[in-house]
Amino acid sequence: MTGPASLAGCDIAFVDDDADLREAxxxxxxxxxxxxAPFGAAPALLAEIDTGFGGAVVTDVRMPGMDGIELFRRLKSLDADIPVVLISGHADVAMAVDAMSEGAYDFIAKPFPGERLVETLRRAVEKRRLVVENRRLKLLAAATEEDGGLIGETPAMVRLRQMLRDLADVDVDVLVLGETGTGKEVVANQLHRLGRRRTKPFVALNCGALPENVIEGELFGFEAGAFTGAQKKRIGRIEHSSGGTLFLDELESMPLAAQVKLLRVLEGREVAPLGSNELRPVDLRVVAATKLDLGDPAQRRDFREDLYYRLNIVTLRLPPLRERRADIPLLFGHVLGRAARKFNREVPALDRAVERHLKESDWPGNVRELVHFAERVVLGLTGDLALPEPAAGGNALSLPERLGLIEADLIKEALEAHRGDVRATLEALRIPRKTFYDKLARYGISRSAFEER
Ligand SMILES: Nc1ncnc2c1ncn2[C@@H]1O[C@H](COP(=O)(O)OP(=O)(O)OP(=O)(O)O)[C@@H](O)[C@H]1O
Ligand SMILES: [Mg+2]
Structure with a gap:
């Protein structure tokens, strides 16, 4: 068979005009x-292949019409990262070596043991796979960066992005639930920006940041003289957001009185500023963020159940980073680039301590913690990672392990203070000699290193 072959999903395109050799x-x-995918001639491959090809090309050098060297050059101008392996007869070795200096991946002289080709191709295909994957991630990061969207390729994130697109133009209120730093505000922004409301204001209010007596005025607005200090009338944020999106952050902290009034606004889609009886219609879309699962009575505590049900038409749950660790490399690459631009520095190469931290931390602060970590990496402030550090590692070390580190430090201090003298150190620590030596062994402490030099 000489094609037409489909290259999609193929590891190798094999080009040889000799049908028997090709088939073998x-x-x-x-x-x-x-x-x-087998091909009987170079042009047949060139007609098929494009830069999305995820494998390697093997080609015989000597072929009628276009030879393998010419094919290699054409492929190189199409995509210099496609590995091309040349198979040449004895007479063409010099030509093939030249091609290697131009960037051909390898050449193999006929006759060759089958293993030789297989081994070369394993490496070539793996290399190509990485190139294609890196390109894909870069494109993806660039595309999501452009729309300020959520980065992540784990199924939960892919699903979430789809939900955002689906929900953006549906006028339902949305509750966004997630731990600190998981991207709740990014989600709220996306819901606004992906829909037709994007031409109107995105108005945010942090319900936890304002004192109780201020929050109602901010939300509903007030007439002049509505209360002491209300000298001029003020439009509330609800009204400001009309036609756009009202983002209520830290919803769980909203004072009870404001909750009651907000519920009324949500039901009537009308707002009355404080000190006024006039109801003004609003075209309201609320996105509310919370760290607590308000559907759970234990977590809801005194948050009003009716308001919760009113807002919970759709709940988007943002998984913590530790539950989608596969996204960490992609996210980190992205926030590292962002940090480098922010501080006007080069993107640094990652050392092993940084990589280990990426792998081992539980990221209790989620993506925000990753953002801060990237900034420290860009600024070269990660020297503290060289040693296992309980604070930076979060729960990476168990309690006994952490206590062990402390105990080891105390023993070293005592040894230091008594210049390695066993009797004095034992007295200071008040432990039996055997216990002392056991601990030295366990923590790898050398007593003699503390003797006076
Ligand atoms: N999936 C993501 N892709 C890219 N950046 C993200 C993603 N998730 C979060 N971020 C970034 O992480 C940081 C924290 O996100 P955000 O402020 O949305 O978190 P949050 O859930 O609102 O946190 P908090 O509850 O503490 O307010 C921001 O810099 C944001 O841009
Ligand atoms: Mg937030």
């Missing part, structure tokens, strides 16, 4: 686990 090689490669 294709079979051998299939046995080795590759998916292979």
């Amino acid at each position: 090689n294709v079979q051998a490669l299939q046995l080795a686990g590759f998916t292979v």
